[in-house]
Amino acid sequence: MDEVFKALADPTRRSLLDALREEDGQSLSSLERGLPMTRFGVMKHLRVLEEAGLVTTRRRGREKLHFLNAVPIQLIHERWVSKYAEPWAAALTGLKREIEE
């Protein structure tokens, strides 16, 4: 679980997860296009996400495709959110959304 928190603690890695949520199964080149960063930098961040289990990869021909794996986030949610704060968190995120709209 430490690895998941560490992986989520970085804004670039969170934006990579957002990009995969938007469009799953992207190649490195396509993920790289959305970020102001070298290919090597993106690769490094993807490796951290893979080690945390947040990203899984599949080979398709010559390409390696990246998929968002939401299961570790679900495990954190159950361990650290639902037990402690779910009724409040639901109410507050709802309120936040309403205010922001």
Added chain:
Amino acid sequence: MEKVFEIYIKTTPERLWEAITDSELRQRYNFGVGVSSEWTPGSRYEAVHPGAGFAVSEGENLEVDPPRRLVQTMVALWSDQVKGEGTSRVTWEIEPVEDSCRLTVTHDQLNEGANDELFGGWPMILSGLKTLLETGEDLTTPGSLRYRNAGSEEAA
């Protein structure tokens, strides 16, 4: 469209296979929905919530290779919206890793922009499966509560 879900569970491939294919075990982590089938290649399966009394999804077992690999087609039937999504495919792969198993569920042949009800429940289902196998207990999730209550109301 293709979605991939992966989880590590401290159990044996045999116990994991049983938890996936045994209807009573399945009900305990799959939103109360059990699954009945002969589990032979080419056989049909039906996923039924005992409270609702009708199949919420169904399909064919394309490959049945216990305790490693199960490939199924899936037709969602739980609402008019999802009925329009047609047939997708679910592949369960179990791979032993030291004292645990890596379970990968690949849900593919989904329409582009498919309704996320079709695949959005997998993280909850898989973490409930992990809890069941590792602790013997049911995992309470918002989903499990909702479906348990919905079932008993309809049954009443």
